[in-house]
Amino acid sequence: MAQPERPLSPFMQYRWQYTNTLSILHRITGILLSLCFFVLVYWLAAAASGPERYAAALATIGSPLVRLLLIGGLFSFCYHLLNGIRHLFWDAGYGFELPIARKTGWAAAIGAVVLTAVLWIVLGASLGGVA
């Protein structure tokens, strides 16, 4: 019997395209948001510990590394929110058709960038300009 010419490991051969980029981005932003959750808890605990501790915590939160995390966190929030809504519609059985999935994918990606920029301006002043 002749061996059919079939791919043996399709997961090694998938073409990189924006659909799987958007998919892995949902995961990456989820991980970033989980890290930001610990910053949120730290911020709340500091606020509960009085004005001095709170001021010290704001200085820590304003440090370059945490600030970078929170900027990434803001984008992650926007993207995970928009793409998450997309996922919820899929789960309900809507929006699977390729043209629609393409459109909503672009909408989530571009919408996230725009929303991040808007929130950056709105939140820029709060938390010592962290956002």
Added chain:
Amino acid sequence: MSLRSPLGRVLGLGSAKGGSGHWYSQRVTAVALVILGCWFIASLALLGAGAPHAAVVGWLHSPFSAVMALLLVAITAYHAQLGLQVVFEDYISDKGTRLVVLVALKFALVVAALIGILAVLRIAFGAQA
């Protein structure tokens, strides 16, 4: 008739019977977080420049804000646990390491959530700034 192989049954392979519950919880918490997340971003904006301590205390003194903050902390921790669990299950193939990491993840998120909840309650029931 079972479609599972005898070997697979003996080795305990296959469904752990908890998949649909995990899946459903992730969606329900996601819907809740759409509301809670937007509320939190709006609240942050309303705290004003530098988010002064008095503003944060005043904010969480409102029963509505306190309840929303408690929900945000608890449901975010739950949703993060469900999501990170899937990530770790996908990428950690060694069963022992995976178990240790998944238990550590649960511990970390439960501890963080309780610290956050206690902080919100302390502010909500504490003195007005």
